[in-house]
Amino acid sequence: MKKIIVFLSIILLSLTSCSYLVETIYDGASITELNEIADYHFTALVEEKTDSKVEMQNGIPYKFDYYRLKIKENYKGETSDEVTIRYAISVKGTSDLIIGEIYHFYCSKTDDIYKIDSPNAQCYSLEEYETELEEVV
Numbered sequence: 001m002k003k004i005i006v007f008l009s010i011i012l013l014s015l016t017s018c019s020y021l022v023e024t025i026y027d028g029a030s031i032t033e034l035n036e037i038a039d040y041h042f043t044a045l046v047e048e049k050t051d052s053k054v055e056m057q058n059g060i061p062y063k064f065d066y067y068r069l070k071i072k073e074n075y076k077g078e079t080s081d082e083v084t085i086r087y088a089i090s091v092k093g094t095s096d097l098i099i100g101e102i103y104h105f106y107c108s109k110t111d112d113i114y115k116i117d118s119p120n121a122q123c124y125s126l127e128e129y130e131t132e133l134e135e136v137v
Contacts, residue, residue: 018030031132034122037106038106040077040114043126050084063089066113069105077109080086085114087123097123104129 004113029038030127035041051066071079085105087097097103116122124132 007038030136031129032136034106035076036074038122039108040079041075041104041106042077042079043072043104044085045072045102047082048099049096064125065089065096066101078112083114084112085116087116102126115116118131 014033029037047068047070049065050068052063054061054063056062066086067087069083069085071081071083085107088094089096102125104126105114105116106122107116109115
């Protein structure tokens with residue numbers, strides 16, 4: 001009986017870890033890696049925050065802000081001139097996007113919403129982006 005409980009605990013822990021890794025697939029990736037694995041890469045001006053929601057993912061509440069962006073340049077993936085992005089702000093060390101600032105976004109898309117589930121890896125100010133590029137060279 002003890003072996004079964006230990007085995008089931010290990011399986012449950014593994015499944016929980018896998019779902020975390022899937023949700024944060026871009027975490028820790030370099031810009032070079034992000035260019036390969038992200039579905040979309042573009043620069044955009046943050047025009048306004050349109051909504052804030054708490055959503056459950058794998059039984060854990062996450063806070064998301066929704067922003068309307070004006071696309072400045074597409075590097076990967078097709079977008080319209082304006083898009084809505086869901087931006088996770090429950091990640092430690094993450095701050096709100098600044099209205100009127102331009103950022104580089106690496107993201108995926110579901111329906112009409114572009115998703116930034118791990119901003120520490122997927123969203124760079126222009127200055128942060130230049131710093132990251134210098135480290136690659």
